[in-house]
Amino acid sequence: MGVVRLRKNFHQAKWDEPIIFEMSREGERGILVPSVDAEIERVAGDALSTIPENMRRKEKPNLPEVAQVRVLRHYLRLSQQTLGVDVNIDIGQGTCTMKYSPKINEMLVRSPKVTELHPYQPEETVQGALEIIYRLDHMLRALSGFSRFVFQPGGGSHALYTMASIIYKYHQVKGNDHKDEIITTLLSHPSDAATAKLKGFKVIDIPPDPETGLPDMEAFEAAVSERTAGMIICNPEDTEIFNPRIKEMTSLVHEVGGICAYDQANANGLLGYVRAIDLGFDLGFYNLHKTFSSPHGCGGPGLGAVGATKELESFLPVPVVDYDSSQDRYYLNYELPNTIGKVREFYGVFPVVQRAYSWLMSLGDEGVREVARIAILNNNYVMSRILKEVRGADISFPKTRYRVGQVRYSFKKLADETGVTVEDVIRRMTDFGFHLWTSHHPWIVPEPFTIEPTESYSKEDLDEYIEGLKTIAQEAYENPDKVKNAPYNGVIHRIEDMSFFEDPARWAPTWRVYLRKHRGEGVRK
Amino acid sequence: MEERSIEKIGHPYIPNSHPAVQKEMLKEIGVASIDELIDKVIPRELQYRGPLNLPKPLLSEYELRRHVEGILSKNRTCGDYLCFLGGGTWPHYVPAICDEIASRGEFLTAYAGEPYEDHGRWQALFEYESLMAELLDMDVVSVPIYSWGHAAGTSLRMASRITGRKEVLVVDTISPERRRIIENYLEPHVKIRWLKHDPSSGFVDLEDLKNKISEKIAAVYFENPSYLGFIEPQGKEISDIAHEKGSLVVVGVDPSSLGILEPPSHYGADIVCGELQPLGNHMNFGGGLAGFVATRDEEKFVKEIPYRIFGIAHTVVPGEYGFGDVAFERTSFMVRETPGESKEFVGTATALWGIVAGVYLALMGPRGMRELGETIVKRVRYAIHKLSQLPGVKVPKFNAPHFKEFVVDFNSTGMKVKEINEKLLKKGIIGGIDLSKNFPELGEAALYCVTEIHTREDIDRLYESLAEILEVS
Known part of the structure; x- marks a missing residue:
């Protein structure tokens, strides 16, 4: 048994760090640019005079002047005032799958064989990079059942936009002018709705059934019509209740000629056990920066890999990577007849592709399933203990007892009984070195918080986090002001x-x- | 129950992948096995239990490293070759401090934390915004987005919402990649009309602009320096023509030029976008992109930015700074779908590379950025001088000032760019981008890029290699 101890004496690094502009001292330099050879100098002469007077910058930009070591120190201090997965038990940022990003994969993407590649290099000089893209595409095909993946979208929302674009283009090509509605659910990510709207669709949000938390089937059936261009939804939604009627939903949409797009942001607990294709989806994406271990980078670079069935493959953004076995050569294929074009320059965030590839290579069939198994185990363990031991905490939609990889909880009872809100608890969690988050908007679940333990944390880690919640909930009942005025041991105050x-x-x-x-x-x- | 050999070994990335701890946890949950738990959360009939056929795992770190390095060894880099490619991702020097900060585990593995426990992240991104604001001489810069192409799409949609107009004029010299992104992004709400360029200088054709500008036009978009490398000097004229009709001016800019070139805000731009990769981010096979959007501190402009904007505030302790989201209500995080027109969307994009761009600007300072621009312009001038001595080669193709790229016209050499580039590759050089497909009117022409990393020897070697290739033909 490992030791579980709440870090009551924790204090986050607090450097009282100025803004970089306040550090400026005239004359200091952070770095010098390469000097110009005498021959170039001679030939180029006053090169700036080649630029028309009206285009020459008159005053230098008002950037700070800071010596190198001071810049380094400043940013290192800022990094110390940030809680990444590497330094905290980061299970409180639900929906974001804050798992461990293996360091070996990080080391590998820092190779010049990755960083110093230009996207327009001749294909024969980038065979290794193309091979990794090709191989990952095939691994994701195996996990989802789709026919092809592309890696251009830079995150989950960008992938949703890509899928909405494909649905739009598909109906345009088919001449389906009457198809102008997209159905989603209120508990799917806000971008499911926002990106459909961007492509000109009317969005229908299906509310959850107040009892089960699942999309209200009556409302869904009423929403499906000849106008339905498609459906873009999460399953499980952020409540992490897997929808047992999902195939009925995809069938209904198919019956009216709509496309079913799968927001697989919550795929971690399903890896290897659920394939999008078996549920009836035509499109779907995986977040390589969440589910497939690439780090989140304070909010990117991420990658939302979009997969499609054979029927929709020709609509994907170009290029895709193919392999010519006769020449043993990987190549970029731009020939997709119905392509939506591009959603980002070049081929996507290659380092993220490579990290995801390395991660899957370290797991194999059994390992991938182990990820899902332990994510489910950890989640249900945490839920069981929170419900028993954290005063004032409830689970949303309690009728469904077990959940996949995360749970949306509620501190409504705590707020009602003590006046301490979830936002207060979040600030107080900082005092023990933890991070906690609410939920996306709108807050269907009052005073929400969302915990996603993933497979990356030990039982002792989970116990320590639960201890934090327990302690703060107890404080709320005994000394609510203590919680309301938090934080005390963080970087800053309220x-x-x-x-x-x-x-x-x-x-x-x-x-x-x-x-x-x-x-x-x-x-x- | 299936045999799970992985649980006998114990996977290093999965702490609870051993049976003893699982037993304890299952007891707490009140179920007999993980399989039973899976059946409780996913209906059995929707489960897939067949083989996935993923490759055999490489469980030890050493085996994994050997394997991945083996594949990567097939790559030849812009360090192995002498490379003159640009066109949206450019070879610039990345200071060691940029790599140091980009690899800090705290920044690398943080995500969407609150202003309290992630204070450092909020400050670093606020500083990024503030440093870019100085470079651009504009008051508001958002947290970065995917790429220049996406940022341009957003800038044009913003202009459409601000003006209530549904058409934009875009100059036809923009990057072919960005063109395809913008076309998809504006569909179906905003119509693009293409603006001609002067074939001799490459500049925006002002007559064409005057013919096409109208009260229907939300914005005029051009780039500076342009994709084809020349500097567009008519910014003020273009802005005046656009503003006269109540249209906005959107300019895409390469920030590495702004130590020496006027920022677009000085010649009338209302919204500015561009690419952060040149500011301390590696090329990464084109994956090093991060776009920015900047505008004025006017409510009607700020409210139309779809991305997060981190602002500074005070805490209850005097002298202490805190941070938070400026006007968060405008984002799709708060409003899923706007009742009226789409206000786009926000999500995970490229924050870390924004932080790196901030580090880069802090290191470079005002003098560094000025010197960067100067040194590039000098090297480009030298390269143009050398290459114009080649028989049959016209360089630059456009009679205009240039920044770090220029078009080399090979039409009179009797050789195709493809052929020339193949021969260059044999000599260890990656030649410029072949423009014949995307700019057929230029015939056999290539876009060359020279930055601060190219030495005189590099340029001379290019010249000598081309001389051999062209003479032999």
Whole structure:
């Protein structure tokens, strides 16, 4: 048995670090650019004079002047004031699959064989990169049953946009002008709705059944019509209740000629056990930066790999990577007749593709399933303990007892009984070195919080996190102000006035604006 | 029950992949086995239990490393070759500090944390916004998005929402990749009309602009420097023509030029977008992209930015800074689908590369950016000088000032760019981008890129190699 101990003496690094502009000292240099050879100097002469006067920058940009070691120290300090997966038990950022990103995979993407590749190099010089893309495509085909994957989209939302674009183009090609509606569910990610809207569709949000938490089937059946262009949904949704009627839903949409697109952001607990194709989906994406272990990078670079059935393959963005066995050669194929074009320049975030490939290579069939098994085990263990031991915490839609890989909980009872809100708890969690998150909007579940333990944490890690929640909930009942005024041991204290971010006269999206609005200084030094 | 050999071994990435701990946890849950639990959460009839046929796993780190390095060894890099490719991803020097910060585990593995426990992340991104604001001389910069192409699409959709107009004018010299992105992104709400360029200088054809501008046009979009490398000097004229009709001006810009070139805000741009890869991010086979969007601090502009904007505020402790989302309500995180027009969407994009771009600008400072621009322009001038001595080669194709790229016209050499590039490759050089497919009117022409990493010897070697190739033909 490992030791479980709440870090009551925790204190996050607190450097009281100035803004980089406040560190500026005239004359300091961070780095020098390569000097110009005498012969170039001679030939080029006053090269700037080749630029028309009206296009020459008159004053240098007002960037700070900071010596190298000071820049390094500044950013290292900022990094220490950030809680990544590498330094905390990051199970409180539900829906985001905060799993371990293996360091060997990181080391491998830092090779010049990756970083120093230009996308337009001749194909024969990038065979290794193309091979990795090709191999990962085939591995994702095996997991999903789809016929082809592309890697251009830079995140889950971008992948949703790509799928909405394919649905749009598909109906355009078919001449289905009447198909102008997309069905999604209120508990699917906000981007499922937002990206469909971007492609000009009317969006129908199916609410959850208040009892089961699953999409209201009556409302869904009523929503499906000849106007239905497609359905874009999560399954499980963020409540992580797997929808047993999902095949009925895809069938209904197919009956009216619609396309079914699968938001697989919550795929971690399903890996190897559920294939999109078996549920009736035509399109789907995997988040390589979540489910497939590529790190989240403070919000990217990510990658939403989009897969399609044989029927829709020709609509994918170009190029795709193919293999010519007669010449033993990988190549870029731009010849997809119905392609939506491009959603990003080139072929996607290659380092993310490579990390996902390495990760799958370290698992194989059994390992991939082990990921899902332990994600489910960890999640249900945490849920069982929270419901028994954390005062004031409830689960959403309690009728469904077991969940896949995460749970949306509620602190409504805690808030009602103590006045301490979930936002207060979140700030107090900081004092023990933890991070906790609410849910996407709208908050269908009141005072929500979402915990996704993934497969990356030990029982002792999970126990420590639960101990934190228990302690804070108890505090809320005994000394609510203690929780409300948190944090105490974090980097900073409570932000004084949140209206600072909403009022155009006061908001300060950049330092120069802050100086002008709040210090009465002009734009320039 | 199936035999699970992995649980006998114990997987290093999965702490609970051993039976003893599983037993304890199952007891707490009240089920007999993980399989039973799976059946409780996923209906059996929807489960897939057949073989996945993934490759045999390489369980030890050493085996995995050997395997991946084996595949990567088939790559030849822009260090192995002398490379003159640009066109959207460019070979620039990446300072060691940029790599150091990009590989910090805290930044690398954080995600969407709150302003409290992730204070450092919020500050780093706020500083990125603030540093870019200075480079662009514009007040508002958002957290970065996927790429320049996407940022351009957003800028044009923003202009459409701000003006209530449904058409945009886009100059036809933009990157072919960006063209395809923007076309898909604006469909079906905003119609693109293409604006001609002057065939001799490459500049926007002002007559064509005057003919096409109208009160229907939401925005005019051009790039500076252009995809084809020349500097567009008519920014002010273009802006005046557009503004006169109430249209907005959107300019795409390569930020590595802004130490020496006027930022677009100085010649009338209302919204500026571009690419952060040149600012300390590796090429990564084209995966190093990150787009930015900037505009003025006016509510009607800010409210149309679909991305997150981190702002600064005060905490309850005097002198302490805190951060938060500026006008969060405008994003799709808050409003799933807007009742009126689509306000686009926000999600995971390229935050880490924004942080790196901030580090880069902090290192370079005002003098560094100025010197970067100068050194590039000098090298380009030298390259143009050398290459124009080649028989039958016209360089630059466009009679215009250039920044870091220029078109080399091989039409009079009797050789195709494809052929020339194949011969260059044999000499260890990757020649410029073949423009014959995307700009057929240029015939056999190539886009060459020269940056601060190209030495005189490199340029001389290119010249000598081309001389041999062209003479032999």
